[in-house]
Amino acid sequence: MQDTPPATPADRLARATPPTLARKVRGLSDRSIAWIFVAPTILLLLAINIFPLIWTIRLSFTNFRANRPNEPLEWVGLRNYERILTDPDVWQTMQATAHFLFWTLFFQVLLGFALAWLINRKFRGNDLMTTLIVLPMMLSPAVVGNFWTFLYQPQIGLINYAVEFVTGIPASSFTMLGSVSLAPWAIVIVDTWMWTPFVMLICLAGLRSIPDYIYEAAEIDRASKWRQFWTMTVPMVLPFLMLAVLFRGIENFKMFDLVVLLTGGGPGDTTLLSSIELKREAFEKWRTGYSSAYAIILFVTVFGLASIYVKALNKVKER
Amino acid sequence: MSAFIKGLLALRRGPWEMLATILIALGVVMLMQPFALVLFTYSFLVTLVGTVMFIIVSHFKE
Numbered sequence: 001m002q003d004t005p006p007a008t009p010a011d012r013l014a015r016a017t018p019p020t021l022a023r024k025v026r027g028l029s030d031r032s033i034a035w036i037f038v039a040p041t042i043l044l045l046l047a048i049n050i051f052p053l054i055w056t057i058r059l060s061f062t063n064f065r066a067n068r069p070n071e072p073l074e075w076v077g078l079r080n081y082e083r084i085l086t087d088p089d090v091w092q093t094m095q096a097t098a099h100f101l102f103w104t105l106f107f108q109v110l111l112g113f114a115l116a117w118l119i120n121r122k123f124r125g126n127d128l129m130t131t132l133i134v135l136p137m138m139l140s141p142a143v144v145g146n147f148w149t150f151l152y153q154p155q156i157g158l159i160n161y162a163v164e165f166v167t168g169i170p171a172s173s174f175t176m177l178g179s180v181s182l183a184p185w186a187i188v189i190v191d192t193w194m195w196t197p198f199v200m201l202i203c204l205a206g207l208r209s210i211p212d213y214i215y216e217a218a219e220i221d222r223a224s225k226w227r228q229f230w231t232m233t234v235p236m237v238l239p240f241l242m243l244a245v246l247f248r249g250i251e252n253f254k255m256f257d258l259v260v261l262l263t264g265g266g267p268g269d270t271t272l273l274s275s276i277e278l279k280r281e282a283f284e285k286w287r288t289g290y291s292s293a294y295a296i297i298l299f300v301t302v303f304g305l306a307s308i309y310v311k312a313l314n315k316v317k318e319r
Numbered sequence: 320m321s322a323f324i325k326g327l328l329a330l331r332r333g334p335w336e337m338l339a340t341i342l343i344a345l346g347v348v349m350l351m352q353p354f355a356l357v358l359f360t361y362s363f364l365v366t367l368v369g370t371v372m373f374i375i376v377s378h379f380k381e
Contacts, residue, residue, distance in 0.1 A: 081363065093358045098351035297363050301350060303344035304370035311336065 043228075053299075062294035069287040080293035089269065090277070097274045099184055100191070100259075101252050107192040108248055109241065111268055112199025119200070120207045130204075137197040145261025149191045152176040152262075177263050183271050187259050191252065199244045206240030207233070242313045246306065274298055335376035342369025 007015075028036075060081070084090050112284065119130055141256045152175070160171035177188040212231065218228045229235045256275045259265070265272035265280075278298070282291035326334035346366025349358040 085360045085363055086356070088356060091356055094351050094359070095353050300363065300367050300370055301347055304366050304373065305347060307370065307373050308340045308343050311340070 039082060056292045056295055057202075059289050060296050062289045064289045064292075065286045066282075066288040075291065080290045081297070083290065084294055084297060086283075092269055093272050093274050093277045096184065096270065096272055097253065100188060100255065100271075100273060101186045101249065103185075104191045104195070104252050105248055107188065108196050108199045109245060111192065112197045112244065113203045113237070113241065115196065115200040116203035116207055119204060126249050129198040133200060134197045136194045137201075139194070139259040141194070142261060144190065144194050145258050148186075148193075149177070152186060153177075178267055180267055180270050183263050183267055187262055187271050190262060191255065192259060194258070195248060195251075199248065200240075202240050202247075203237055206237035227270050239313060242309070242316060246309050246313070249309075250302060250306065253298070284297055320376050330379055332376055332379040335379055336373065339369050339373035339376055342366070342372065347368070 061075060061077060063076050065071065069100060115133060119126065141146075151159050154160050154172050154175040157176075159176060159248070160174070163169055163174075164171040174182065176182045214232055215228060218232060223231075254272055254275045258280065259271055259273055262270040265276045274294075275298075278291055278294050281287050281294060323334045323337070327338070342365055346362050346364075349362035349365060352358055363371055
């Protein structure tokens with residue numbers, strides 16, 4: 001007589017399942033069971049992403065004000081879009097956003113890749129150095145904003161003294177956050193300081209994914225270091241780099257907290273990014289319909305850019 | 320060039336995606352350029368047409 005194997009937890013659970021429920025589940029197709037598992041996620045997505053989006057599109061055609069919810073809703077057609085797209089102040093805001101976006105991405109990619117290239121070499125204290133470089137990324141934007149506000153202080157800030165030490169320009173003669181010409185660069189510097197480690201980490205992952213034997217084969221073929229860099233390293237790291245640019249591009253397009261803490265959009269409107277302007281319209285002036293149209297314009301822009309970017313990324317990966 | 324136009328006429332994904340990409344890029348440049356307000360005014364329309372076109376043509380055959 002054979003010994004029966006001890007019941008596993010799954011067997012015990014199957015036996016404990018009421019027969020009617022078991023019959024019902026057994027009667028379902030694989031597709032139905034898959035739908036049952038996916039349905040909660042789809043419902044959640046509909047509730048927190050799709051529904052607000054559709055609601056925002058609807059509101060963008062009205063004069064709704066969230067602080068006066070009982071006022072009758074007036075359908076204004078495309079008037080909100082027309083107002084935004086013919087307003088020189090909004091145009092100025094877009095230019096400030098473009099300046100911030102372009103230069104932060106430029107410096108972060110350049111410095112992030114250079115740091116990854118250096119950190120990828122084997123040297124003593126490599127791990128410690130990586131940890132130290134990555135630290136700014138782990139800080140809260142609120143902390144970074146306040147910290148850099150002190151650093152940029154004309155009287156007590158270290159940055160002005162460093163500039164005086166290097167160039168001889170008196171420390172108290174200029175103010176980074178109060179100058180129309182310097183403030184846009186001041187926010188670029190802080191964002192670059194904070195987020196270059198992120199780009200570096202992604203590039204480092206790309207560099208470490210390149211097998212050593214490719215370089216060994218190139219050495220045997222007597223390829224110069226310069227040629228190895230441009231024909232092997234850069235193409236193989238490019239998908240990673242593009243991914244980093246996509247993440248940082250989307251993040252910086254909606255940059256808010258850091259810039260609000262540093263300059264609050266000033267002096268004048270020189271660092272007034274589109275997200276700050278949007279928040280003012282929506283929650284200070286309470287022009288909900290207008291700000292919904294503004295949000296839709298930004299959304300379509302980011303969505304369009306992300307679409308072509310993902311297509312380019314897929315092409316690079318296929319090569 | 321003629322292959323591109325033939326692709327457009329045959330409703331092939333490649334050339335149509337290229338056209339949509341050009342429209343989106345043009346729209347974004349128009350939105351953020353500092354030269355003419357009129358370009359800024361029509362930027363959203365161009366980006367929107369490009370984005371909707373991109374979504375539609377990505378379902379075309381290769």
